[in-house]
Amino acid sequence: MKSISTKLWLIIIGFTTLILTLTLIIGFSLFNKYYYHTITSNMITEAKGISDIYYQAENEEEFRKEVDRLRNVLKEEIIVTSNSMLLAGCIPFEQASKDMLISAEERGQLVEGKTVVHKGYHSRFGKQILAVVVPLFRDDRMVGAVFLYSSLALLQEDIDEIQNLILFGGIIAIAAAICIGFFLSKKLSSPLIRMEKVAQQMAKGNYEVSLEERSKDEIGRLSTSLNQLSAALVKQEKLRRDFVANVSHELRTPLSFLQGYSEILLDGVDNPKESEEYLSIILEETKRLRRLVDDLLNLTRLDIEQKIVNRSPIDWASVVQSVINNFKPTAEEKGIILSYKVADDLRPVCGNVNQLKQVLINLLDNAHRFTSSGGEIEVLLSLKSDHVTTQVRDTGKGIPEEELPMIWERFYKVDKSRAGRSGTGLGLAIVKDIIQDHGGQIKVESKEGKGSIFMFTLQICPDAKCDEYGEYSKCDKCDNCDKVTGEAK
Numbered sequence: 001m002k003s004i005s006t007k008l009w010l011i012i013i014g015f016t017t018l019i020l021t022l023t024l025i026i027g028f029s030l031f032n033k034y035y036y037h038t039i040t041s042n043m044i045t046e047a048k049g050i051s052d053i054y055y056q057a058e059n060e061e062e063f064r065k066e067v068d069r070l071r072n073v074l075k076e077e078i079i080v081t082s083n084s085m086l087l088a089g090c091i092p093f094e095q096a097s098k099d100m101l102i103s104a105e106e107r108g109q110l111v112e113g114k115t116v117v118h119k120g121y122h123s124r125f126g127k128q129i130l131a132v133v134v135p136l137f138r139d140d141r142m143v144g145a146v147f148l149y150s151s152l153a154l155l156q157e158d159i160d161e162i163q164n165l166i167l168f169g170g171i172i173a174i175a176a177a178i179c180i181g182f183f184l185s186k187k188l189s190s191p192l193i194r195m196e197k198v199a200q201q202m203a204k205g206n207y208e209v210s211l212e213e214r215s216k217d218e219i220g221r222l223s224t225s226l227n228q229l230s231a232a233l234v235k236q237e238k239l240r241r242d243f244v245a246n247v248s249h250e251l252r253t254p255l256s257f258l259q260g261y262s263e264i265l266l267d268g269v270d271n272p273k274e275s276e277e278y279l280s281i282i283l284e285e286t287k288r289l290r291r292l293v294d295d296l297l298n299l300t301r302l303d304i305e306q307k308i309v310n311r312s313p314i315d316w317a318s319v320v321q322s323v324i325n326n327f328k329p330t331a332e333e334k335g336i337i338l339s340y341k342v343a344d345d346l347r348p349v350c351g352n353v354n355q356l357k358q359v360l361i362n363l364l365d366n367a368h369r370f371t372s373s374g375g376e377i378e379v380l381l382s383l384k385s386d387h388v389t390t391q392v393r394d395t396g397k398g399i400p401e402e403e404l405p406m407i408w409e410r411f412y413k414v415d416k417s418r419a420g421r422s423g424t425g426l427g428l429a430i431v432k433d434i435i436q437d438h439g440g441q442i443k444v445e446s447k448e449g450k451g452s453i454f455m456f457t458l459q460i461c462p463d464a465k466c467d468e469y470g471e472y473s474k475c476d477k478c479d480n481c482d483k484v485t486g487e488a489k
């Protein structure tokens with residue numbers, strides 16, 4: 001396969017040669033025409049000049065002398081004939097050829113006072129010539145003619161000489177095109193070749209590559225895009241590695257607990273209280289493992305389902321109420337006051353009920369875990385233009401300001417010892433994924449020692465009910481309606 005620089009080079013040479021050849025062909029033919037036109041008009045001027053000398057000469061002797069002088073000066077051959085009938089007897093009287101100098105038709109033109117031009121083979125001279133004939137009149141009668149001619153072969157020699165010079169110039173131009181084309185193609189293709197090498201490196205898994213952005217054109221922008229792609233891949237790869245490392249770490253701890261305590265139990269423990277304690281640790285760790293696996297599955301499912309999950313109108317107030325009811329025993333057990341306030345004008349929101357339930361569960365779970373006995377947890381629902389805002393407030397330990405941006409990252413825990421062994425650091429990552437997927441916004445306000453407020457928005461459904469035909473035009477923010485029941489799916 002030819003390289004791109006060779007292809008570019010061949011294209012440049014091909015185009016230059018084609019254009020030069022066309023220019024030379026057209027140029028040569030125009031030049032030929034122009035050259036003969038100039039020579040002919042020069043000859044006509046000279047012939048007319050000779051005829052003027054004839055009219056001004058005192059006698060034939062003087063005229064002949066003048067013609068002889070001109071014969072040495074002019075390139076063309078001069079024949080002055082006084083035999084107007086045959087145009088065969090010539091001055092000087094060197095020979096009396098029987099061959100006609102001009103045809104009868106041309107003679108007719110001369111009689112009318114016209115100038116005759118002849119280009120081509122002439123039988124009298126036995127060669128190709130260019131001739132100009134001007135009539136000579138005396139008392140309104142044609143008494144002779146001036147016949148000026150030049151051999152075409154001689155003229156062609158001049159033309160060939162000039163054409164050879166131009167051809168030589170053309171060859172030099174093609175040679176220059178070959179050299180310039182070589183450097184140009186190398187220069188044009190070198191960034192592409194560099195990019196190809198970088199792309200190959202990336203394909204092999206080496207993402208930490210960078211390209212110099214030398215120009216602002218499309219190639220420069222392509223380099224920028226490749227650099228951005230490389231940076232994104234490096235980041236992605238780091239995330240992947242961190243993720244695998246975190247998952248392995250999170251799995252290893254409960255697994256070693258399970259293994260250790262099972263081995264102790266198998267070895268036999270005399271004290272039934274002790275064995276009960278070990279069994280409850282095993283149960284706790286199993287629950288923790290299960291929770292971790294569930295969270296991981298949730299995250300994976302979110303990644304896959306993002307685009308395909310069906311949205312439907314949700315009576316958000318009652319969903320929140322039911323989740324809060326489930327948390328009541330936990331709150332009571334910990335001595336936390338759990339309250340719930342909902343605006344009267346609340347509208348149904350649009351989304352996936354299971355995922356949104358998960359959001360609330362994760363936030364309430366955090367609030368319970370990081371709020372100590374005697375604290376308060378409050379859930380507030382309010383309506384603002386086209387969205388419902390949900391707030392989960394707690395009077396717990398709060399999060400240090402510098403940690404706030406990181407809490408949404410997978411496996412991030414503010415303080416590992418404080419979070420205890422119950423959390424995995426995946427809860428808020430799941431929450432953020434779900435809310436963003438629903439086109440909502442989520443933010444947190446927190447003060448260490450005072451408490452935290454987690455807020456997120458959800459789009460409302462303009463009309464939760466579908467019409468009788470099951471069309472969802474009225475609830476156009478949702479994906480579908482049940483066509484059989486007419487209810488929103």
Ligand SMILES: Nc1ncnc2c1ncn2[C@@H]1O[C@H](COP(=O)(O)OP(=O)(O)OP(=O)(O)O)[C@@H](O)[C@H]1O
Binds near residue numbers: 427
């Ligand atoms: N309401 C809160 N009050 C104080 N700190 C919080 C609160 N919510 C979250 N955090 C901090 O943010 C970290 C990340 O929370 P996230 O829910 O993602 O993980 P987790 O609760 O530790 O584990 P998981 O939810 O996966 O079981 C927590 O470890 C905790 O340090």
Ligand SMILES: [Mg+2]
Binds near residue numbers: 365426
């Ligand atoms: Mg959590």
